[in-house]
Amino acid sequence: MRRLTDLLKNIYGAQVQGDLTVQIEGLAYDSRKVQPGFAFICIEGYKTDGHLFAQNAVENGATVIIAEKPVTVPSSVTVVTVEDTREALAYMGAAFYDYPGDKLNIIGVTGTNGKTTTTHLIENILVKAGKKVGLIGTIKNKIIDRVLPVTNTTPESLDLQALLAEMVDAGVDYAVMEVSSHALELNRVAGCEYDQAIFTNITQDHLDFHETMDNYLAAKQKLFINLGKNSRKSRNKYGIINIDDSKGQSFLEVTHGQVITYGIQSAADVRAEKIDLRSDGVSFTAVTPRGSVDLKLNLTGLFNVYNSLAAVASGLGENIALPVIKEALEEVKGVPGRMEKVEAGQPFAVLVDYAHTPDGLENVLSAAREFTKGRLITVFGCGGDRDRTKRPIMGEVSAKLSDFTVLTSDNPRSESPAEILRDIEEGVKPIIGPEKYTVIEDRKEAIRHALNMARAGDVVVIAGKGHETYQIVGTKVLPFDDREVAMEILKEKFS
Known part of the structure; x- marks a missing residue:
């Protein structure tokens, strides 16, 4: 339980109608989750507007409404008008839970590609160093x-x-x-x-949301500006900072923290030399301000050299010894859905x-090409209701x-x-003829054809x-796992 005035102390310009001293039992941004004594924060989303549900929240027991625009509720309810309810939700959530981030060491990884693998590698380094670790990301929270x-x-923000x-x-x-x-x-x-x-890096993605690459870059840089x-x-x-990336320098210029650069081509603080890419992994020497260490990883691809360099730099920032970092990185067998092998003999x-951006697909296919003795066969599509411009590029x-x-x-x-596939084809047709590609809308049958x-x-x-x-088709979420589907087909074929 927290007093409303305590929850609002980091929110500037709030206008209050009602009792500022009311005790808050909980916070919610979904009116269906409101309980007696809660504050309801009205969030304007993509499909609906939380302001439309203020009265529902009151009926469920809300005693405080946080809003950006006028709402109609009983006069007994305290209404706080703020400029940005999303920002208010974040700061109120932090205050309600007594600023948990202040009691943790928080490492944030941003970039178009590599976030998941890099966080998993860092987690393993910290655990090997004897730390208790929480993980938040695309695959799982731990x-x-x-x-x-x-x-x-x-x-x-509230859930975070x-x-x-x-x-x-x-x-x-x-x-x-x-x-x-x-x-x-x-x-x-x-x-x-x-x-x-x-x-990690920045390449085209999410332009359905950000609209321009400049906006996308500016969003990523906020993490560094606020550091x-x-x-x-x-x-x-x-x-x-990955200083090899074309936008790496711009991140270096806006951050307030001490900078550690990493890369392969540049004179970075942490860099890789003597790189040997194989089908079962990659070996290289990591050169750091605290000495060099030879690494033999179970992850393959040049992009995973970058991911592991980021993890090395992170470990050094936490004063973890190089031998511990080496042992931790070499233990990682793989990350689910990232160059994950399906073996059925x-x-x-x-x-x-998971490659779903032009750069991500290029990285994966370039890595696979390094150890392909025969043909490289690719199965892929693009998501609907997302950046259409990347489809022909992919x-x-x-x-x-x-x-x-x-x-x-x-x-x-x-x-x-069918329309999504036509968009992708626009990038395929000028490069290759019909004998080198096919279109099979059913994903299972497409995988079967390739295998x-x-x-x-x-x-x-x-x-x-x-x-x-x-697999999301229309409004339905249907069971579908590429790994399971491939394994099923392979077992039919090779059992």
């Missing part, structure tokens, strides 16, 4: 060993603060989290004080990957890097799968959905 369900890459509070109660030392551009733009992480901000500002913690802050390789990437491409449905959502045509020495990459266990 509190030490307890796995929790995921709805967004970065949870809504509740999760961080659970971590504090469990004795967690570090929270390692993926920080999406949506979360930064929508103030989901406002009220969180980060101790490390890590930038160390108005700090409530007495510890060093680190901005860890077949004489060719099958890899499932088609072009697959056409250029694959020997054969099977275009198929991904998560079409409310869009016509049936594969021969010894070939590599089949099934891209786009990775760890996902569902």
